[in-house]
Amino acid sequence: MFDNINCHYFYSQLQFNALPTPRISRDSVSQRQANKLDRQKRIVANASRLFSSIGFEKTAIELVAERSNVSPATIYNNFENKTGLLLAVLIDEGAGVQQIGKRIIAQRQKRDAHIIYRLLDLYVDHPMEFMNKSCWRQALAASIASSNEKFSLEYQNVEKKLQQQLVELIHSLYEEQVFLAEVDPQSLGEVIWNNVDQMFTDFISDSEMSLKSLKSTINKQTQALMTLALRPD
Numbered sequence: 001m002f003d004n005i006n007c008h009y010f011y012s013q014l015q016f017n018a019l020p021t022p023r024i025s026r027d028s029v030s031q032r033q034a035n036k037l038d039r040q041k042r043i044v045a046n047a048s049r050l051f052s053s054i055g056f057e058k059t060a061i062e063l064v065a066e067r068s069n070v071s072p073a074t075i076y077n078n079f080e081n082k083t084g085l086l087l088a089v090l091i092d093e094g095a096g097v098q099q100i101g102k103r104i105i106a107q108r109q110k111r112d113a114h115i116i117y118r119l120l121d122l123y124v125d126h127p128m129e130f131m132n133k134s135c136w137r138q139a140l141a142a143s144i145a146s147s148n149e150k151f152s153l154e155y156q157n158v159e160k161k162l163q164q165q166l167v168e169l170i171h172s173l174y175e176e177q178v179f180l181a182e183v184d185p186q187s188l189g190e191v192i193w194n195n196v197d198q199m200f201t202d203f204i205s206d207s208e209m210s211l212k213s214l215k216s217t218i219n220k221q222t223q224a225l226m227t228l229a230l231r232p233d
Contacts, residue, residue, distance in 0.1 A: 040078055040088075043068045048089045052131045056086060056138040079151070083142045087151035090139050093130045094158030097122060101165050111176045113230060119166055120196055120218055127200075128211055136204045163193045183229045195221055 046067040050059040061082055065072045079085040101119055108115040131139065143155050167189030174185035196218055203214040 039068075039070060039074070041092075043070065043075060043078065043085070044088050044092050047085050048092070048130050051086065051089060051135045055132075056082075056135050061085070084151045086135075086139055086142055087155050089130065090143065090155050091151065091158055093127060094155070094162060097126045098158070098161055098165060100126065101162070105165070105169055111173070111178050113173055113178050113226065115169065116166070116173075116192070116226070117219060117222065119169065120192075120222060121215060123162065123166075123196055124200055124203075124211070124214060124218065133204050133207065140201065140204060159197075163190070163197075166193050178231065179229045180231055188225065188229055192222055192225060195225075 043064060047059065047064045050064060050067065059082070061072050061075050064085065065075055068075075075085065079088055100122055104118055104122065105115065127136065143152055167186060170179075170189040170192075171185045173179060174183065179185065179188070199214060199218050199221075203209050203211070
């Protein structure tokens with residue numbers, strides 16, 4: 001009797017093991033990933049609009065969720081908290097600036113040093129289309145003090161890519177003999193970037209400074225550096 005039972009059990013196990021393992025379609029995985037990415041983009045876009053229109057403090061996660069047609073839990077799962085969401089907005093904005101910068105550089109004329117001023121205008125104009133000064137103050141503080149390491153590092157990486165974009169342009173202009181031979185294009189690019197970055201921080205901190213004033217000051221300071229670095233006509 002026991003032999004019959006054991007045989008029956010063994011046969012059942014063989015049948016169970018022989019059942020095909022359910023396979024997850026690559027297409028279905030890709031579609032889920034695409035849906036998740038679209039959902040994140042929608043959340044970030046709505047958060048950006050709300051941060052700019054009513055401010056960081058008044059923007060509740062629940063309101064962003066309602067505008068994005070998702071649950072608050074979805075936002076917490078993707079961004080951890082409101083600070084993480086704010087940093088995600090910065091990352092998205094920075095990536096957009098980088099893409100526009102690429103197009104500007106791709107269309108430039110050879111040996112045209114004025115392209116540098118166009119890039120610098122982009123670097124200060126575009127951020128203010130996304131968020132007001134108050135939100136940027138919150139954002140800059142969050143990028144430094146946030147416990148959300150993932151988004152903080154991603155934002156810092158975006159900043160580095162923008163700096164590298166400017167530096168690479170200056171290297172290209174140097175190779176086209178726009179600058180004096182003794183000029184170090186790497187250092188020149190870094191100095192110009194650091195100045196713009198600091199001036200933008202000052203602009204965000206100063207409620208009285210206008211965007212027009214910021215751009216004028218940056219252009220004058222950059223021109224002073226360029227005058228020392230450019231080859232004489």
